[in-house]
Amino acid sequence: MAQSGSQRVLVIDDEPDIRELLNLTLSRMGLDVTTVEDLTEARRALASSAFSFCLTDMRLPDGNGLDLVEEISEKYPDLPTAVITAHGKVEDAVNALKIGAFDFVSKPVDLAILRQLVNTALRLRSAESDERESTQDDGGEPEQPAALDRLIGKSPAINQCKTMIAKLSRSQAPVLISGDSGSGKELAARLIHELGPRGDGPFVPVNCGAIPSELMESEFFGHRKGSFTGASTDKDGLFKAADGGTLMLDEVADLPLHMQVKLLRVIQEKAVMPIGAREEVKVDVRILSATHQALKPLVESGKFRSDLYFRLNVIELHMPSLQERREDIPLLAGHFLDDIAEQWHEDGPPEISEEAMAALKQHEYSGNVRELINILQRAVTMCEGSAIQPEDLMLEHVGTPEAPAPAPPTAEVLESADDVSLDSYMEDIEKQMLEDALKKARYNKTRAAEILGISFRSFRYKLKKFGID
Numbered sequence: 001m002a003q004s005g006s007q008r009v010l011v012i013d014d015e016p017d018i019r020e021l022l023n024l025t026l027s028r029m030g031l032d033v034t035t036v037e038d039l040t041e042a043r044r045a046l047a048s049s050a051f052s053f054c055l056t057d058m059r060l061p062d063g064n065g066l067d068l069v070e071e072i073s074e075k076y077p078d079l080p081t082a083v084i085t086a087h088g089k090v091e092d093a094v095n096a097l098k099i100g101a102f103d104f105v106s107k108p109v110d111l112a113i114l115r116q117l118v119n120t121a122l123r124l125r126s127a128e129s130d131e132r133e134s135t136q137d138d139g140g141e142p143e144q145p146a147a148l149d150r151l152i153g154k155s156p157a158i159n160q161c162k163t164m165i166a167k168l169s170r171s172q173a174p175v176l177i178s179g180d181s182g183s184g185k186e187l188a189a190r191l192i193h194e195l196g197p198r199g200d201g202p203f204v205p206v207n208c209g210a211i212p213s214e215l216m217e218s219e220f221f222g223h224r225k226g227s228f229t230g231a232s233t234d235k236d237g238l239f240k241a242a243d244g245g246t247l248m249l250d251e252v253a254d255l256p257l258h259m260q261v262k263l264l265r266v267i268q269e270k271a272v273m274p275i276g277a278r279e280e281v282k283v284d285v286r287i288l289s290a291t292h293q294a295l296k297p298l299v300e301s302g303k304f305r306s307d308l309y310f311r312l313n314v315i316e317l318h319m320p321s322l323q324e325r326r327e328d329i330p331l332l333a334g335h336f337l338d339d340i341a342e343q344w345h346e347d348g349p350p351e352i353s354e355e356a357m358a359a360l361k362q363h364e365y366s367g368n369v370r371e372l373i374n375i376l377q378r379a380v381t382m383c384e385g386s387a388i389q390p391e392d393l394m395l396e397h398v399g400t401p402e403a404p405a406p407a408p409p410t411a412e413v414l415e416s417a418d419d420v421s422l423d424s425y426m427e428d429i430e431k432q433m434l435e436d437a438l439k440k441a442r443y444n445k446t447r448a449a450e451i452l453g454i455s456f457r458s459f460r461y462k463l464k465k466f467g468i469d
């Protein structure tokens with residue numbers, strides 16, 4: 001696809017045939033191509049003209065392409081640069097991405113892949129120049145993208161994440177997002193995707209631990225009709241669904257070893273082989289992975305392949321736990337209370353008493369932001385007055401002794417609740433109690449609230465929360 005206008009691209013390769021092929025391919029895309037054969041000429045070209053994209057070979061007569069990548073990321077940080085790596089030289093590709101290359105393409109250059117790569121890089125450039133123009137119009141300093149405001153917090157730890165996310169969104173490098181459960185790993189991945197040149201493409205999150213091992217290959221790579229019993233139609237896999245966008249491998253440590261091998265191949269070849277297909281299907285997907293477990297010990301114990309780890313963990317983004325940023329809790333709590341009030345169509349959110357806020361700030365959150373949201377939802381349903389009190393939070397150490405304790409779970413319930421979190425288990429009990437009270441009160445809500453010993457307002461909140469009519 002030709003790009004609008006004539007954008008200048010710089011190609012550096014010492015082999016005349018390849019220079020010619022690249023020149024032809026990129027010119028056909030409507031680009032104004034400058035080709036040079038070594039680093040000296042490249043430096044000269046960069047100093048004399050403004051380019052929108054740069055593509056360099058690694059081994060050049062007067063030095064290494066990676067040195068140029070480093071120079072470009074310092075001197076021309078807005079210029080996306082891709083490197084051409086020798087086939088199978090994963091280390092070179094990873095090093096290039098680590099020092100700031102936008103992406104890489106391996107030899108022999110697949111022209112379809114190259115075209116996709118260039119289009120993605122140029123989309124990044126045009127989005128950035130639009131942004132620059134709009135900040136220049138305002139006469140203001142370049143600001144962080146507004147989407148980053150969705151990552152609530154002002155602590156140094158979260159500010160560092162925001163800066164990193166903005167930077168990572170400009171590259172195609174695989175990122176490993178680490179952090180405790182509920183700390184915002186998926187939110188961070190979404191932002192990297194949305195802010196980058198693939199933002200208009202699909203974002204496909206997949207929980208690697210949730211797919212049965214025997215279905216994994218078909219889920220990831222798709223299958224052809226008749227390739228196994230039950231394959232009654234062709235099916236596109238998750239990679240195909242994420243084509244042109246981002247695939248987020250959540251809980252990547254749960255990938256079984258046989259899938260790790262296959263995944264590595266896909267990442268290297270940028271193509272998938274659906275089960276029963278005769279030919280590979282090209283896919284243009286950026287991979288972001290997330291884990292709440294440290295992967296290194298798994299690599300050491302042989303449960304996670306070191307070559308895949310090396311490939312996925314090109315850059316690591318760590319999402320801080322709430323314990324590491326307690327100062328953000330008031331801001332987060334205020335934001336989620338507004339959210340809850342809006343979702344539940346209430347006039348306004350209740351206030352939080354000073355004591356309740358202090359309890360929230362001290363609490364040890366094993367489920368981080370997700371747990372904070374759950375606590376606040378529960379508090380809003382429990383709150384009788386205009387301000388949330390510590391006992392409304394129902395945190396273990398501030399629980400009200402007189403609050404009616406739910407019936408102890410039966411062995412049967414516990415057995416079936418193997419994978420159920422405490423929160424959802426408690427919610428089931430709460431829902432059941434509401435329904436029982438309603439029945440007992442012959443669906444008179446005021447009476448049902450009396451039976452449960454809670455206010456009518458709190459009863460109504462709960463009905464809404466559980467979608468009980």
Ligand SMILES: Nc1ncnc2c1ncn2[C@@H]1O[C@H](COP(=O)(O)OP(=O)(O)OP(=O)(O)O)[C@@H](O)[C@H]1O
Nearest residue numbers: 150151152180181182183184185186187292369370
């Ligand atoms: N800094 C934040 N600002 C606003 N909302 C946040 C923040 N961090 C997390 N959240 C919200 O908390 C919830 C959990 O976040 P998310 O799913 O991204 O966490 P996670 O680390 O991927 O969880 P898991 O480990 O369970 O996969 C989501 O509703 C998310 O929008």
